Amino acid sequence: MTSTPTASPAPALTFVGGAGTVTGSKTLLDTPSGRILIDCGLFQGRKELRLQNWADFPVDPASIDAVLLTHAHIDHCGYLPRLVEAGFSGPVHCTIGTSRLASIVLPDSGHLHEEEAAYANRKGYSKHHPAEPLYTEAAARASLELFHPIDFDEEVSVLADVSATWRRAGHILGAAWIDLHVASAGDGRGKHVVFSGDLGRQTHPLLVAPTPLDAPDVVITESTYGDRVHEHVDPADVIADTVNEAARRGGVVVIPAFAVDRTEIILHHLDRLVAAGRIPNLPVFVDSPMALSALEVYRDEARRASPEIRPEFHGAELFPSLQLHEARSVERSMEINARHGPMIIISASGMATGGRILHHLSQRMSDDRNAIMLVGFQAPGTRGDLLRRGERSVKLLGRHRAVRARVVSVELSAHADQHELVDWASTAATPPEIVYVNHGEPDASAALVGRLESEAGLIAVAARPGERVLV
Template sequence: MRLTFLGGAGTVTGSRFLLEHGGRRLLVDCGLFQGLKQLRLRNWAPFPVPPASIDAVVLTHAHIDHSGYIPALAKHGFRGPVFCTPATRDLAGLLLPDSGHLQEEDAAYANRHGLSKHRPALPLYTEANARASLSLLEAVRFDEPFTPVPGLKARFVRAGHILGAASVHLAWDGGSVLFSGDLGRNADPLMEPPDAPPAADHVVMESTYGDRDHEDVQPEDELARVVVRTAARGGMVVIPAFAVGRAQLVLHLLARLKGQGRIPPDLPVFLDSPMATDVTQLYAKYRDEHRLDNAACEAMCHQARFVQSVEESMSLRELRMPSVIVSASGMATGGRVVHHLEAFLPDRRNTVLLVGYQAAGTRGATLAAGLRDVKIHGQHVPVRAEIASLGAMSAHADRGELLHWLDRLPHAPRSVHLVHGEPVAADSLRRDIEERHPGWSCIVAEQLATVNF
């Protein structure tokens, strides 16, 4: 068995792991690189192997940094099945067309305003490309064995994180490997915790928060403080939130805070993301994957005014009363939230609340770092609004939770390979694992490196 790290190595995004065995090629995850320009440019580079030579793809979950390259792979010749859990299939059916649509919009905007060096600027793939690729998705339930390619047995294990998120266990005659995928929190207010990992000879494990533990605070307490102090000065709270997971958690917490009387019950809340609106409805369909009961699920779904049209979205910029706007994307790399940042960042009364991981090179990371201006649509926008962060709302396991997940392996693996982390975070986790488990082989993965199992 040969494993090559085509992405997710030395960085948090671009999850792509190529397995070659018995003349077959299997890709675990097929994500987009995000953040720094040199990373985003990898999306445009020729794929390291001919897409038509890949026999199948297995997805851990639907987030774009794990699934967003599938339409491009199919556009360039891939015709195999893409195996995923049922919830991942449903979410990808929303996320991938939206990704194509946003890329078309960004290309059109760049062409209208002369913001691209390319003439004309083109999308990586279109909404039509994305919709065509959805026919490749094949749903497999958790813990149900399947054969992605001859000679490999696979199964999905619950990973928490978001609806449908899975770790992937692959076994062949002579060995096995476990891909953690993105692991969720043990006490997430929304999602159930990850299942215990099954035994495996080799583990490929995320390290996003490998160098830190999340704050031991209740996220709703800090959310209440941010909303109350911003409303008191007549400002808006703008929350960039991933359409899958974070947006729903924010709505759930706002509903609880209103019910407890901790924030004004009549405070307007807008969910300005058609995709997040559709995703929110899926929580009723997949009740066994999260913690919400029927009443909490209903409260979450009815908490906000769902903003659908572009015209209605743009009208939010004219609001003159304290309100909360929840809008994608979570790292402020694109989508409607960028327009809200452009409108509301210059006003000191307002607050931008960051509620998830902000990868290096994204607008969210720029804001979190405290820079006093941010580039939007080719212009420098002054940052006068308050910038607040809620690390406790992250959907990723922290350092302690990652180590706890690894501790639950039934026996020691032959090797552990750390992916999905900035270099400092991954190497910090490597040291902790080696101290905790003397004798274990723990390696920080490098881009395009190959290992043989």
């Protein structure tokens, strides 16, 4: 752990996580009055990334005055219990929606860490004896006591010289880009700094579109899809083809899905297809306590006509046409594995890096009657990426297993693509002085830098891990 001072003579950013990778988002802001951490994400995916979760934080966590969260996905908030255990005790500011979802996501994450450690100890495939969880469910619940939820568009003082406002990002419920005003900059006029978090799409089926920028001096933007443009293919066609083929063969469609928002998008498409008579009304099992709890939050927001939800769903019950079955317990999950198709199983995690989905894949992936549907970004090196690339065998739960099931990728991303990221950066009333491109794989970040410069005429730089820059 370094002894970086807790205050900076001039405001400065340090890219702690998310730089050069699409996970583990964390950025420090040091000012003359203190230190803020924007997002507190867990590294996921490749082993060399996951090991960083176990390393000492690069500054003393007790020196951080506040954490600001953009949204409740694990790669943006999942390190928080670890940070608290290491000494952080300040407030965690976020939107009300993020607070509601984090109260589901973080304890579930801790529980999964405990389950995975226990399973590794039972099966004896961990190099560590005994295997320990990164943090526990109890530690996650303790971290929630620090949360200070606020409304969208409400300005909050987070340091003597920093105020923050959360604007809608349209990525998941509660997701925001954060508008920071730093009062004491070197030129005396202050600085306006924006963190995009993860930006959603204009066409999200359930949520309203991101709020445009106003006039920032510095923008830190994600670049998850910085080198890609979403296909103009109706995902409903791909889903219908996959479900109908598996049903014809008596098979099972297994869908690894992020528990928050991606499950809701999948259910939305399945609901519309069933209502239109395009697919049979098969049993749909949602096997994830976290996904089911998040699903109830989305349903509640639709019923109460939340301004985050698209107006056409205000006051409505979501997914009325589906045969939805909930699996909250491990025993219920095991019962699903004993069932025969046709049916649909949706379970976390979205990149098949952990959780109950591993057991469903283990049970179904070697049967050519079945299908595996990948519905979002697959970080390099993850099991989802190996499946997407057509590997004939994949290691999970300590064993290499043959892949004979049909593997299908369908574009259901809740991330803005390259065009949408450039368009959002271009909504600024006056061009920012600089755009730091963060939270993306190196090729994606480099591609977005090029497009921001050539198309939007902006000065753009790819963030580097550990780099410190003056604001």
